[in-house]
Amino acid sequence: MKGECTIALLAQKWAIARRNSVLALRDLRAISTQYDTEECEQALKEYRDIIREDFDDAEEYKDARDEAWDEFVECLEGLAGEEEEEARAIRKRLR
Numbered sequence: 104m105k106g107e108c109t110i111a112l113l114a115q116k117w118a119i120a121r122r123n124s125v126l127a128l129r130d131l132r133a134i135s136t137q138y139d140t141e142e143c144e145q146a147l148k149e150y151r152d153i154i155r156e157d158f159d160d161a162e163e164y165k166d167a168r169d170e171a172w173d174e175f176v177e178c179l180e181g182l183a184g185e186e187e188e189e190a191r192a193i194r195k196r197l198r
Contacts (some may be wrong), residue, residue, distance in 0.1 A: 107136060109136065109142050109186065110138065110182045110183040110186045111180075111183035111186070111187070113130050113134070113179055113183075114176060114179035114180045114182075114183050116130075117130075117176050117179060118176045122150075122168075122172055122196070124147055124150060124151045127147055127175070128144065128147055131143055131144055131147065137183060138185075138186065139181070139182075142178055142182075143175065143178040143179055143182060146171070146174045146178045147174040147175070148170050148176075149171050149175075150168065150171035150174075150175055150181050153167050153171055189192060
């Protein structure tokens with residue numbers, strides 16, 4: 104993973120780790136001084152706001168949570184792409 108960007112590592116982590124919105128939010132806040140994490144925080148909030156009582160059955164609830172978590176990870180992946188573009192631009196300027 105040498106040379107990979109910080110956010111790319113976070114995206115990989117949360118794509119495979121056990122879902123934990125509290126720890127994920129902590130990770131977002133840790134990078135929020137360097138990156139605009141507002142969209143990712145919103146995606147995570149949407150995940151956290153899904154409650155069982157809003158669904159007819161457990162399968163629908165699970166599907167909604169899965170989809171919301173995937174959207175959070177996709178948001179991180181998008182942010183990682185921006186971070187990589189920024190890193191490339193910096194490397195180019197340093198040449």
